Amino acid sequence: MAKELTVGIAGLGAIGLHLARQLDAGVQGLRLAAVSARDLKKAQANIAGFKTPPMVVSNAELAACDIVVEAAPAAAFEEIATAAIEAGKIFVPSSVGALLPRMHLVERAKQTGARIIVPTGALLGLDAVRAAAEGAVESVTIETRKPPRGLEGAPYLKQHAIDVGAITTATRVFKGNAFDAAQGFPANVNVAAALALAGIGPERTMVEIWADPGVTRNTHTIRVEAAAARLTMTIENVPSEENPRTGKITPLSIVACLRGLTSTLKVGS
Numbered sequence: 001m002a003k004e005l006t007v008g009i010a011g012l013g014a015i016g017l018h019l020a021r022q023l024d025a026g027v028q029g030l031r032l033a034a035v036s037a038r039d040l041k042k043a044q045a046n047i048a049g050f051k052t053p054p055m056v057v058s059n060a061e062l063a064a065c066d067i068v069v070e071a072a073p074a075a076a077f078e079e080i081a082t083a084a085i086e087a088g089k090i091f092v093p094s095s096v097g098a099l100l101p102r103m104h105l106v107e108r109a110k111q112t113g114a115r116i117i118v119p120t121g122a123l124l125g126l127d128a129v130r131a132a133a134e135g136a137v138e139s140v141t142i143e144t145r146k147p148p149r150g151l152e153g154a155p156y157l158k159q160h161a162i163d164v165g166a167i168t169t170a171t172r173v174f175k176g177n178a179f180d181a182a183q184g185f186p187a188n189v190n191v192a193a194a195l196a197l198a199g200i201g202p203e204r205t206m207v208e209i210w211a212d213p214g215v216t217r218n219t220h221t222i223r224v225e226a227a228a229a230r231l232t233m234t235i236e237n238v239p240s241e242e243n244p245r246t247g248k249i250t251p252l253s254i255v256a257c258l259r260g261l262t263s264t265l266k267v268g269s
């Protein structure tokens, strides 16, 4: 029988708490062993009703687990990632945009034996993008539309004095590559970073971000023009109650990703 893997989760917000609850309810081959949080008291309260409450530890101590899932703000990414990678563990990032300027971590993982597994998260179709990228790819684009409040607080908006609260018609607030999108919108377009890593890289992956009062869902459309196929795919995510920037599908995608690490039958590349 396959060995059970222990899981540590950094951050118990819209993604982390849902993921923790699902693991506590039982996912074959996985055991939630530890969590970390900014507010330790709140974390203890959040896990109090769990069947098997995990330990509440520091971000660095999570690296005792076989798998470390980062579900914290991008600012905490480096601390969490470095500990897991130095310990040679499986590191599953949510704040994927924070990985783009830190690709040295991938080089370091090669030396320590760690693996970095980027979940599809709030996006779709990364299996097809990866397959297409094994051949020639002409272009990859992503258009993200969110209700204006789903973009609030982004550093790019502040720098360009864009008040999304005042937007009444669909407005394109950013056009550029995935690297710049991830820096300007660290809490909003991790999907663009994941797409870039799956396909042709952050410089060549082009991103448009729209503040759209006409949508109630976080909507992402990917377009790929490749030698083997042309893809157009759209996902419309229900924003989570805890954090409207984050689609409800994100923790579910991470559960599916973790399941794929231990399951006998795995579907999709």
Ligand SMILES: NC(=O)C1=CN([C@@H]2O[C@H](COP(=O)(O)OP(=O)(O)OC[C@H]3O[C@@H](n4cnc5c(N)ncnc54)[C@H](O)[C@@H]3O)[C@@H](O)[C@H]2O)C=CC1
Pocket: 010, 011, 012, 013, 014, 015, 016, 036, 037, 038, 039, 059, 070, 071, 072, 073, 074, 076, 093, 094, 095, 096, 120, 121, 122, 123, 186, 187, 188, 190, 191, 194, 242, 243, 245, 246, 247, 250
């Ligand atoms: N890859 C993807 O498709 C997606 C990625 N994300 C990203 O995932 C990350 C988490 O998202 P959410 O759960 O929605 O955020 P959230 O804001 O709901 O939760 C983050 C949690 O981390 C905690 N935290 C703050 N500082 C911490 C620290 N230093 N150490 C440990 N925990 C800390 C906060 O108290 C909060 O409970 C964000 O960076 C977000 O942008 C969000 C949606 C989709």
Ligand SMILES: O=C([O-])CC(=O)C(=O)O
Pocket: 122, 186, 187, 188, 189, 190, 191, 192, 218, 219, 237, 245, 246, 247, 248, 250
């Ligand atoms: O949940 C979403 O729609 C996407 C998101 O916030 C992100 O990529 O950071």
